[in-house]
Amino acid sequence: MIFKRKAYELLLEWKKGNGKSAVLIEGARRTGKSTLAEEFAHNEYASSLLINFETAPEAVKSIFNDYRNNVDEFFKYLLAYYGVRLKERDALIVFDEVQRFPVARSFIKQLVADGRYDYMETGSLISIKKNVEDIIIPSEEDKVELWPFDFEEFLWARGDEQLAALIADAFVSKKPLPEALHKRAGQIWREYLLVGGMPQSVNSYLESNDFAVVDATKRRILNLYREDIMKFGGDDASRATAIFNAVPGQLAKHEKKFTLAAAHKNARYREYAGAFFWLADAHMVNTCLNVTDPTVGLDLSAEEDNLKCYLCDTGLLATMAFGDRRKTSNELYQNVLFGKLNINEGMLTENIVAQQLAVNGHRLRFYSRRDKAKSQETMEIDFLLVREYENAAFKQRVSPVEVKSSTRFSTKSLDKFKAKFNKRVGTEFVLSPRVLKKEGDRFFVPLYMSFCL
Incomplete structure (x- = not known):
């Protein structure tokens, strides 16, 4: 197709x-x-x-x-x-x-x-x-x-072009979708969370409407990726394989920064830098670097050795999360889809937002600070974007982005970030399952609108 x-x-x-x-x-x-x-x-x-x-x-x-x-x-x-x-x-x-x-x-x-x-x-x-x-x-x-499909392309593939256009218009106008459409978009988003955006996976889903068939397709793609790493990875092949296989476990943690000990207990970044580059250059992963001094020039203080590592496609990540079995049933996926089975949805949600940002041209950056002596200095901002800010004559400012997988959350890190960096900060985004809402400079956006950023 x-x-x-x-x-x-x-x-x-x-x-x-x-x-x-x-x-x-x-x-x-x-x-x-x-x-x-x-x-x-x-x-x-x-x-x-x-x-x-x-x-x-x-x-x-x-x-x-x-x-x-x-x-x-x-x-x-x-x-x-x-x-x-x-x-x-x-x-x-x-x-x-x-x-x-x-x-x-x-x-x-x-x-x-x-x-x-x-x-x-x-x-x-x-x-x-x-x-x-x-x-x-x-x-x-x-x-x-x-890249793999973002959510807008997934909607196009389903024949939901009109819904895709309404979502984009709602983001621009800052007016929420009607409740019925909000629920429909949210349900399709959850399907996308499990299917992912690889064209073969999407095609399998549209033809079969069976998650087990899609899972088999994704497993073949994952096997191909692992074979490519070993075939073309050269001196970095074993380290790249260790990183690739460690991604789900790293993203399942509360703090999602990649800990090299997950790849090897005595690992040092200088030994693994080439493997991270290889995986990112192959577009198998999206690396997200920590920024120590957020300004409109984010890369001026980006740390190569302090990073998060996302899989290129969240559908593949979902299959890796079920990797302890030879195949995954349609029933299990259906239980996850309708919230009957608890999994670490935060892992999938942050990865899929990273996917939306990468597809739409953003280089992934985040801000993390730990200070035991000063609690007001301890904060974690999932992503940083540079965007035009309407309240500063449309000059560019840093936009912090927080990702929430449930409707219950706090925004303490955003509050601290705004207090610390003040005039550098433009529009703040909170992505969650909630309906669209704007409060001053803070924009609460449904997860299914993340491709609009």
Whole structure:
């Protein structure tokens, strides 16, 4: 099934550049990169050619190797091999799984300069050493990241475009949805919490309406990820595997900062830094760094060795949480869905908000402070965003975001944060199952609106 993706609009913006650059669709495996590339080529161009370097024969690779210095000869033999005619300035050539053949990526500079066609690449694990050594990364390459679905895309996939639009309008207007729609959106959000946003998982759910079938799909994706880590992780493979497997346990804690002892009792960050980078670069996890001095330049005080680690997709995290059994029944998922079975919902809720923020372009940052001598200095803010603040002539300010999985909560940390940083702070957000409400600079937002941030 072809799903509507937000990244499609980014590709349309790229196409307006009239062939001045190629575009690389980068993301984790099974997020739909190849499908998106094929759909875009079919819809937006008169002709196209897709070369999948995971399956391309040596004969095709030899054309790239032998004729890189003669573009005319290159096209003569390449197009003859595939038996296609391409219309100049209205054709797209797609290098699918380009990480499998870095030579093609390094050829992009010459192809873009030639100017007769447009070029798109798709790939995972693009930046690992074996995929970039001995090649020149083309400066004529724009990037579009493709993530698992956010909640808006999940609604689109279900055919609930109208509800998605109403949610977005309600956020902008700061007016709550009618009670019936609020409940409906909340119920679909809980389904999304368990299904997640991997296209194959969503498709399995829409076709079967059976969580057990979806769980089997997610387990296959998790197995693929673990195999990729061991196959491509190099010297960091064992450490990356330990981190990946430790994510659910770390997020189940009250304080969700990643403790390296969970990976190995004698672990040191300098030994594991490469493994964290590898997992994040593969888009398998989203790392969230602690900021010690929150300003509109959050990264100026971000600590690389003080972080939280979220799984790229919350549906995969839910399956990992049930990983003590070979398969998980539809009945168990249904019990979780309707609140009949207690699980650590805070773990899933914070992860899924991280997913919404990452999909919509935010680099994840948080604020944590512990001071036994001064209780007013002890606080934990789940996420920090930089947003325009209407009460300061729309200048940028730091927006603290607190995530609550239930309707009963306090906002002590937000109160302390506002008191400590005062004029640096803009709109404050509390995400919870409650209905939308605004109190001064504090905006209480239903969890299902988190994609709007």
